[in-house]
Amino acid sequence: MKREWSKYFGPGPxxxxxxxxxxTVTVCTLAGVNFGYDLLWALGLSIITTIILQESAARIGLVTQLGLIPNIHRTIQKAGLRYFSIFLVLMAIVLGNAAYEAGNISGGSLGAELFFDLGSIRFLQLEINLMNLSIGIIALFLLYSGSYKLxxxxxxxxxxxxSMAFLLSAMMVRPSVLDxxxxxVPTIKTDNILTIVALIGTTVVPxxxxxxxxxxxxxxxxxxxxxxxxFDTFLSVVLGGVVxxxxVIAGAAGSALEVSSASDLAKGLEPLMGSMAKYFIGFGLFAAxxxxxxxxxxxGSLVIxxxxxWTSNISGKPMRWSIGLILGLGLIFASLGIRPVQLITIAQLANGILLPLLSGYVIWxxxxKSIMGEFKNTIFMNVLSLMVWLITLLLGVLSVMKVLGLL
Incomplete structure (x- = not known):
């Protein structure tokens, strides 16, 4: 019985x-501070979009027993188009993930530093935050363990x-069910459209x-x-969306007038939650x-x-070198004094270009039938998939326009 239940849980978490x-923490916090509960519907839409795309990608992997990149090699016949597609994916994912990695490490440090600060050291032109370095080492240890199970x-x-930290934070502020x-209920205005794009874009990740x-x-x-x-896909994406x-709920209930970093949320919630706000939000941000x-x-390493x-065995040299490259670039970017928001902007540009192309390829x-057999999409799934693709196209266009200063 235990073995049967274990089959329901895989890479979803x-x-x-x-x-x-x-x-995500920063975007959702800002959404709550600036618009209250008005944009919860955007997260609901992002959950549906993510479930459809992730289920399709997972189904392709299960049926073909290959990842998306080997399937690109296998299914795009024209060499020029195939190599261009692979080059585009490689550049967008590696540079985008390195930028996100810097934001992830810096953001985790913000949460940990609500408890204690390790300080920093200078090395050549870099100012290395010791908390950033510690998070990088922990991530490297897990990845170099060579065990997907671990x-x-x-x-x-x-x-x-x-999840418990953020959910308890939301419960403790006792939001109105009616609100x-x-x-x-969808509401789109000129002043909230960029936040809507950010909320959906931070969930639908290429x-x-x-x-x-x-x-x-x-x-x-x-x-x-x-x-x-x-089951694993649905449960994990819904849980992530609810978190x-x-x-957003915690951000809306806080007293912060502005949030320059997600750690400001803890200060904004202190009147409601007391000293516990620091521990809930600090740990939640660190874990995120x-x-x-x-x-x-x-x-990123699986893409490379x-x-x-090359072999995608996590213990193999190609995977280890690739992991080291992206993690190392993330630490370097995080040590150059570039703000995490600026780094994430770079990643948004890469993802804005890649998302509609990649989602279109996944749907195609x-x-x-030659690949998926009887497990290809039904007409109903294709209708949903077309709607999802139009959403990703809109997100991509708006993301690029935002980065270029056209919005």
């Missing part, structure tokens, strides 16, 4: 850990604790599609396991940072090894 990073268990534990219901399609192969080998894959909503600091290099046809691939 890693997917949730990947999109609930410091960037990584999954460690991140599942942290995700559960992080929460009103927040699920590198999660690569991560998910590769990790399902480590857990499940038979198409008979599809029900387990779907994001809890952060460290879990995302593990998943970003892992996803897939692009060059999941409809190929």
């Amino acid at each position: 890693l997917i949730a850990a990947a999109f609930i990073g410091p960037g 990584i999954t268990r460690a991140l599942t534990f942290l995700v559960i604790l992080m 929460l219901i009103k927040g699920m 590198y999660n599609l690569f991560l998910h399609s590769s990790l399902v192969i480590e857990k499940w080998k038979s198409i008979k396991d599809l029900k387990f894959v779907r 994001s909503m809890a952060i 940072g460290i879990t995302s600091a593990v998943t970003a290099p892992l996803a 090894t897939g692009c060059f046809g 691939l999941v409809n190929k």
Whole structure:
């Protein structure tokens, strides 16, 4: 019986850990501070969008027993288009993940520094924050353990604790049920459209599609396991979305007039929660940072090894060198004095270009009968998928326009 239940739980917590990073905490906090509960509906939409895309990517991985990059090699026949697609993915994911990694590490440090500050040291032109370095070392230790089981268990534990921290924070402020219901009714205004884009974009993450399609192969080998894959995906994405909503609720209830970093949320909640606000928010932010600091290099490394046809064995040299590259770049970026918001802007540009292209490829691939057989999309799923693709296209265009200063 125990073994049967264990089949229902796979890499889903890693997917949730990947999109609930410091960037998500900051965006959700700002949404709550500036718009109250009005944008909860945007997170509801992002949950549906993410479930559809992640389920498709996971189904492709399970049926083909290959990740998305090997499937690009396999299905795009024209060499020029194939190599261009792989180059675009490689550049966007590696640079984007390195930028996100810097934001993850810096954001995790903000949470930990609510408890204690390790200070910093200077090395050449870099000012190395010792808390950043500590988080990087912890992430490197987990990734170099060579065990997906250990990584999954460690991140599942942290995700559960992080979820409890944010959910308890939201419960302690006692939000009005009527106001929460009103927040699920879509409202779009000129002053909130960029926040809507940020809320959906911080949940629908391109590198999660690569991560998910590769990790399902480590857990499940038979198409008979599809029900387990779907359960794991649905539960994890919904849990992640609910946690994001809890952060919005806490932000809306706080007394902070502005939030320049997510750690300001703790100060804003002190009148409601007392000294406990520091511990709930500090740990939640730290856990969000460290879990995302593990998943970003892992996803990026799977892309790098897939692009060059190298082994994706986590203990192999190609994976270890790739993990070290992305984690190292993240630490360097975090030590250059660049604000995490600026780093995440770079990642948004990369993701804004990649997301509609990649989601379109996933939808195309999941409809190929020669690849998916009887497990290709139904007409109903295609209608939903088309709506999702239009959302990702809009997100991509708006993200690029925002970064270029056109909005």
